[in-house]
Amino acid sequence: MTNxxxxxxxxxxxxxxxxxFGGLQAARSLARAPVDVLLIDRNNYHGFWPLLYQVAxxxxxxxxxxxxxxxxxxxxxxxxxxxxVVESVDRQRREVHTDRxxxxxxxxxxxxxxxxxxxGLHNVQEQSIELKDLPDALALRNHIIAKFExxxxxxxxxxxxxxLTFVVVGGGPTGVELSGAIAELIGYVLRKDYPxxxxxxxxxxxxxxxxxxxxxxxPTLSRRAQRxxxxxxxxxxxxxxxxxxxxxxxxxxxxxxxATQTLIWAAGIQGAPLGATLTPSLQRGGRVAVTPELHxxxxxxxxxxxxxxxxxxxxxxxxxxxxxxxxxxxxxVAKNVLRQxxxxxxxxxxxxDKGSMATVGRRSAVARIWGLNWSGPIAWFLWLAVHLFYVxxxxxxxxxxxxxxxxYFTYDRGSRALIGGAPLPAVNKPSITGAAEPASLTERxxxx
Amino acid sequence: MTNxxxxxxxxxxxxxxxxxFGGLQAARSLARAPVDVLLIDRNNYHGFWPLLYQVAxxxxxxxxxxxxxxxxxxxxxxxxxxxxVVESVDRQRREVHTDRxxxxxxxxxxxxxxxxxxxGLHNVQEQSIELKDLPDALALRNHIIAKFExxxxxxxxxxxxxxLTFVVVGGGPTGVELSGAIAELIGYVLRKDYPxxxxxxxxxxxxxxxxxxxxxxxPTLSRRAQRxxxxxxxxxxxxxxxxxxxxxxxxxxxxxxxATQTLIWAAGIQGAPLGATLTPSLQRGGRVAVTPELHxxxxxxxxxxxxxxxxxxxxxxxxxxxxxxxxxxxxxVAKNVLRQxxxxxxxxxxxxDKGSMATVGRRSAVARIWGLNWSGPIAWFLWLAVHLFYVxxxxxxxxxxxxxxxxYFTYDRGSRALIGGAPLPAVNKPSITGAAEPASLTERxxxx
Numbered sequence: 001m002t003n004x005x006x007x008x009x010x011x012x013x014x015x016x017x018x019x020x021f022g023g024l025q026a027a028r029s030l031a032r033a034p035v036d037v038l039l040i041d042r043n044n045y046h047g048f049w050p051l052l053y054q055v056a057x058x059x060x061x062x063x064x065x066x067x068x069x070x071x072x073x074x075x076x077x078x079x080x081x082x083x084x085v086v087e088s089v090d091r092q093r094r095e096v097h098t099d100r101x102x103x104x105x106x107x108x109x110x111x112x113x114x115x116x117x118x119x120g121l122h123n124v125q126e127q128s129i130e131l132k133d134l135p136d137a138l139a140l141r142n143h144i145i146a147k148f149e150x151x152x153x154x155x156x157x158x159x160x161x162x163x164l165t166f167v168v169v170g171g172g173p174t175g176v177e178l179s180g181a182i183a184e185l186i187g188y189v190l191r192k193d194y195p196x197x198x199x200x201x202x203x204x205x206x207x208x209x210x211x212x213x214x215x216x217x218x219p220t221l222s223r224r225a226q227r228x229x230x231x232x233x234x235x236x237x238x239x240x241x242x243x244x245x246x247x248x249x250x251x252x253x254x255x256x257x258x259a260t261q262t263l264i265w266a267a268g269i270q271g272a273p274l275g276a277t278l279t280p281s282l283q284r285g286g287r288v289a290v291t292p293e294l295h296x297x298x299x300x301x302x303x304x305x306x307x308x309x310x311x312x313x314x315x316x317x318x319x320x321x322x323x324x325x326x327x328x329x330x331x332x333v334a335k336n337v338l339r340q341x342x343x344x345x346x347x348x349x350x351x352x353d354k355g356s357m358a359t360v361g362r363r364s365a366v367a368r369i370w371g372l373n374w375s376g377p378i379a380w381f382l383w384l385a386v387h388l389f390y391v392x393x394x395x396x397x398x399x400x401x402x403x404x405x406x407x408y409f410t411y412d413r414g415s416r417a418l419i420g421g422a423p424l425p426a427v428n429k430p431s432i433t434g435a436a437e438p439a440s441l442t443e444r445x446x447x448x
Numbered sequence: 449m450t451n452x453x454x455x456x457x458x459x460x461x462x463x464x465x466x467x468x469f470g471g472l473q474a475a476r477s478l479a480r481a482p483v484d485v486l487l488i489d490r491n492n493y494h495g496f497w498p499l500l501y502q503v504a505x506x507x508x509x510x511x512x513x514x515x516x517x518x519x520x521x522x523x524x525x526x527x528x529x530x531x532x533v534v535e536s537v538d539r540q541r542r543e544v545h546t547d548r549x550x551x552x553x554x555x556x557x558x559x560x561x562x563x564x565x566x567x568g569l570h571n572v573q574e575q576s577i578e579l580k581d582l583p584d585a586l587a588l589r590n591h592i593i594a595k596f597e598x599x600x601x602x603x604x605x606x607x608x609x610x611x612l613t614f615v616v617v618g619g620g621p622t623g624v625e626l627s628g629a630i631a632e633l634i635g636y637v638l639r640k641d642y643p644x645x646x647x648x649x650x651x652x653x654x655x656x657x658x659x660x661x662x663x664x665x666x667p668t669l670s671r672r673a674q675r676x677x678x679x680x681x682x683x684x685x686x687x688x689x690x691x692x693x694x695x696x697x698x699x700x701x702x703x704x705x706x707a708t709q710t711l712i713w714a715a716g717i718q719g720a721p722l723g724a725t726l727t728p729s730l731q732r733g734g735r736v737a738v739t740p741e742l743h744x745x746x747x748x749x750x751x752x753x754x755x756x757x758x759x760x761x762x763x764x765x766x767x768x769x770x771x772x773x774x775x776x777x778x779x780x781v782a783k784n785v786l787r788q789x790x791x792x793x794x795x796x797x798x799x800x801d802k803g804s805m806a807t808v809g810r811r812s813a814v815a816r817i818w819g820l821n822w823s824g825p826i827a828w829f830l831w832l833a834v835h836l837f838y839v840x841x842x843x844x845x846x847x848x849x850x851x852x853x854x855x856y857f858t859y860d861r862g863s864r865a866l867i868g869g870a871p872l873p874a875v876n877k878p879s880i881t882g883a884a885e886p887a888s889l890t891e892r893x894x895x896x
Contacts, residue, residue: 043865068641070642083866399862418491
């Protein structure tokens with residue numbers, strides 16, 4: 001303990017690492033409790049990630065799923081916020097080390113979430129697009145539109161086909177929702193924006209290693225979701241593993257390959273790298289084992305919740321890395337921190353599964369709620385209602401609803417401006433004829 | 449003329465460089481005329497720049513002032529669009545050279561707009577923030593919020609004061625509207641978001657070289673606008689010229705300096721650099737002289753409109769570089785192109801001045817309309833109505849209106865998430881005590 005560390009005059013200090021679903025819920029549950037809370041996040045906002053794929057496909061605007069954390073905690077006087085990147089946790093000295101200073105704690109709640117798992121595929125990691133944060137979503141949105149702009153002036157049909165092939169790897173909810181939304185964006189909007197491009201050259205491929213998509217759902221719902229995706233124009237490839245990504249071609253285990261400049265990786269997540277500074281023995285997927293009360297087995301003042309926490313339920317399987325698990329853990333961890341400070345017995349985590357759902361596209365979703373399977377327009381409407389309810393802030397709810405209504409009724413997307421992307425790569429001008437002579441692309445798109 | 453150039457089978461080809469107010473208006477006016485039009489812009493959207501300062505101050509969202517050009521021209525079959533950066537115009541060969549190929553024209557409308565004029569101040573150009581495009585506005589928004597986040601963990605009061613000093617140079621409409629909006633953002637929102645910071649350390653300074661702000665307005669309106677800005681907390685410095693910007697200090701002609709990390713340059717514009725490839729003899733401010741019919745004196749097939757065009761009105765003064773001038777020129781140039789193709793006599797440009805207006809802040813604006821001076825809530829309401837009318841698209845109009853209503857009634861700003869900015873610079877940790885010891889900043893903000 002340092003000379004500046006906690007002294008008797010201080011109220012107990014709780015540091016929460018991460019302002020995601022788990023961390024923010026823990027902070028809210030500690031509001032007005034007799035503790036001082038410091039919430040640390042690398043961003044100054046709480047991201048509502050279930051709608052991130054809609055930002056990436058120009059359905060809604062990034063600010064609408066980014067709730068400024070300082071606004072959320074404004075009326076919680078015992079909660080402070082610091083925008084900082086946590087570098088490590090020193091459990092011996094009870095300190096959190098960040099790029100903005102060192103902060104001592106009495107109780108530490110670790111909720112940093114997850115990172116993308118590339119399963120050791122180095123080239124994929126270097127060149128694919130992931131969807132974990134708002135800059136990722138904006139980069140993907142810009143990337144898709146830039147590929148269409150490039151295709152307009154690409155004279156070679158093979159290159160054009162490659163530019164217009166969009167591959168999503170991973171048939172979980174993220175991959176399914178994203179490929180469905182890309183299919184809608186292309187089918188309803190971009191086809192009309194680019195009348196000179198042949199729609200048959202536009203391809204969306206969803207690659208899944210297992211024998212069905214949406215493995216966490218019952219097989220009937222997997223089949224229905226797949227049928228819907230295929231109806232929207234998505235080429236769903238089951239039992240297909242990725243081997244490598246070389247020279248703008250995705251190499252598959254069956255020996256075939258897909259020529260694409262757009263590889264979106266949604267095949268898996270792993271615990272955030274911060275876990276390794278907490279304990280040397282990580283569980284599968286880089287997760288940190290916790291007791292049923294949610295603290296480290298050898299350190300009852302350090303709690304881990306959300307995607308990073310590894311805890312098995314009554315069925316012997318680890319709890320899934322879902323927002324609902326993180327939020328329920330956030331509530332319990334706040335309660336247990338206060339109980340420990342009062343020397344009361346701790347409570348054990350019990351997950352109440354309220355169901356799960358995934359949209360496939362327009363008027364189409366699958367859901368498992370109260371043990372029942374739902375699909376089609378009813379599931380889609382439920383999905384909209386639940387997600388609108390959880391978006392933070394009245395203003396954002398109104399804006400998201402207006403965007404959804406606009407998209408639904410006009411078959412349009414408002415936000416397809418390419419803002420702040422890299423410039424398009426220059427066209428390969430024919431080297432023999434020289435720059436002064438108009439290339440063939442000039443004639444193709446221009447008054448022909 | 450090249451071998452691929454216009455042949456009798458072709459309809460006349462009109463290239464428009466620039467999708468701003470002038471270029472877009474020209475394209476719209478040529479819709480369904482017996483010509484083929486190619487509109488070229490470096491962005492894929494038309495930006496409604498009069499509201500750009502509101503994006504920079506988190507009042508509205510960037511997509512709401514970015515109308516995708518392909519959506520606008522969707523129902524105009526004779527108009528094509530190409531997202532490209534124009535490198536030069538070859539008037540001998542009648543070709544436009546871009547990073548995406550070479551395009552031949554029969555008629556060329558040049559409307560590339562303007563660039564910031566730094567008046568040869570090299571350090572200012574390198575280190576200041578300008579406000580010309582959406583990435584600039586987002587960068588400024590992120591910059592302001594990042595300075596507040598940095599100030600939270602800055603133990604040195606002088607450095608904190610420097611972090612919280614925001615200097616706008618240029619008392620024209622852009623500088624006035626921007627400094628007023630920054631004052632609102634800080635006064636209503638950021639003061640509450642950062643309760644540990646002393647509001648007296650937050651400063652907004654507006655620097656103007658002339659003896660009054662808003663030189664294009666009558667002196668009474670200049671005085672009223674200045675009084676309002678000062679009421680909102682802006683430190684207005686008249687008769688103050690900038691000499692240099694060195695070591696995060698703005699050096700002024702009177703020998704004093706302002707320590708700031710935020711220098712926003714709104715002191716002047718000049719014609720876009722493309723002008724130099726059209727003619728070797730540019731007018732003052734890098735503008736290209738045109739005939740009253742809006743074409744080059746020595747080339748009646750090349751037309752220049754908007755901020756780049758230099759043409760004097762009946763009063764002997766050049767027309768101002770305003771959106772309304774550009775739009776009226778866009779309409780006339782389309783008409784004159786068609787008249788020339790039909791061998792009809794060309795019409796001369798006559799500017800109909802509908803007035804000008806600038807907001808100062810909440811319920812406050814100045815306007816000169818029909819020769820009358822307006823200020824206060826009425827001018828403010830007129831400003832809102834006019835700008836809302838000109839925002840492109842029903843959806844954007846609704847979203848902007850909702851944002852304005854939200855901002856007005858809640859005194860809040862919705863969009864203050866720091867998305868995709870550079871990470872905050874690391875705090876200077878005390879080097880003697882070592883990293884393991886908490887710095888004083890830790891104690892200051894943390895449960896003290």
